[in-house]
Amino acid sequence: MLTSTRRRLLRERLFVGLCASAVVIPLLVLALLVGHVALAGLGRIDWAFLSGYPSRRAATAGILPAMVGSLYMIAITAALALPVGVGAAIFLEEYGARSRLAAIIEVNIANLAGVPSIIYGMLGLGVFVRLMGFGRTLIAGAATMALLVLPVVIVSSREALRTVPYAMREACFGLGATKWQAIRQVVLPMAAPGILTGTILAVARAIGETAPLVVIGALAYVTFLPTSPTSQFTALPMQILNWVSRPQEAFVVNAAAGIVVLLITMLVLNLAAILLRNRLQKRVY
């Protein structure tokens, strides 16, 4: 009797340990991944690497055009996705609540969020690059990325709008405000920190997306900086992909260094999102 209870307790403890290791081991793998890349790449990063142009020789190659291209692209992506995403979120939360159209859009957004990013690349290739004649330019890449991040922006904006208590709207209506006045002057400012945080997080993810850029045909070897939205361009992930596909060890080191820069950029954007949220939240309440 006693031994069977003890055996059961032992089994339980083993199972808890197994479950805990399913959390700890993936986290260790993450640490290994980041540590391995940092070890391989950190030594390669210097001012010449950050301010240099691509080269046939690994030792003199740099990532300036890729860096500038990526930053330029996500800036345009954010400028396109933010107004449309927030507009759609306001429509679904504040106007469409129970309409049939809103229900269809909602299901559609949930499905779009699960479409592989490479399919968005095909859409961008068919519509922006070819049909609309943008060619393989920054604007085509940014527009494709904007469509890709739109579901995330809409979902996080809706969550932000939902945190604004309904009483706030009622107070506005009580003072004679129209629906839009209430949204514009009270609801949006209160939801802004959440909306901005969600958008920055979505865009930060877009900076690491590679597949859509490959499909729309962003270049891999670019020796000039993009000057306008209609310039041809390269981006950080394209440059890294180009380096990682080469057999020479020196280029793989470059790829590791590029990955370190990419991860740091994403980290900075994520931190910016958190800081921004904390600041704005203090100001509103």
Added chain:
Amino acid sequence: MSDATVRSTKTRRGAGLGERAIELFLGACGVLSLFTTAGIIAVLAFETWAFFREVPLSAFFFDTEWTPLFADKHFGIWPLLAGTFLTSAIAIVLALPAGLLAAIYLSEFASARMRRVLKPALELLAGVPTLVYGYFALVLVTPLLQRVIPDLSGFNALSSGICIGIMIIPMISSLSEDAIYAVPNTLREGAYALGAGRLATIFRVVLPAAASGIAAALILAVSRAVGETMIVAIAAGQQPRLTLDPRVPIETMTAYIVQVSMGDTPADTLEYRTIFAVAAMLFVVTFAMNLVSHRLARRFRVAST
């Protein structure tokens, strides 16, 4: 009627019009998402239609070779499907037990504070760009595995599958954890009252109650694994072959699209249209899985409230 009242009705009507215009604009923003779906379907259908005017359906579905870029052209989709199936299956075999156990830990065993820290930490795994996992698979995982499996090729399905698996663990764990956490405590208490131990409670009561939510998480994870591109494009090879051997180079549907996109295939040729036919196949498969997952998740939400 005095002047003032006239003016006020006028401005009010003007405001009403403005309100209406704004509502229309916001509605248009929402409808744009419908256009995105329509655009995807239109682009894929248009080019796929052009493809199937030159290649019969039977050549696509019943041939067992995929060699559209060679002189002797074959258009059988099966080698690409097999490649996709293989990498996704390896990923799921790894990620399903790991993700589920992690979810059980977070929901049933971890303290509230641990849960608040560990859940987002685990989700970081899904935030790493897949390009980085591709590098990881090629530069680290494959050489490590080659020490254990000497005849493992430099490009193979195994290391890509493992890396996809690591990437989707948080998808399975987070969504399953939501489902497990939502199981009412009264069910657990009822099981304990009947004399069930913790393990019996988890396996006989909690997990079955959360089953549809877990299934939704699983299907979503499979869909993500099937659509994963950069890992397989970098580390799995570019050799479409009808095999389930994880040690040799293969090619997935996504990796084929990348291969053609990075090459110099001229537009409006048959070779170029193959990527749209493959993408259409990929879209249909993932879209169907997303729909099923959505249905299951909704059922679980209804059941738990």
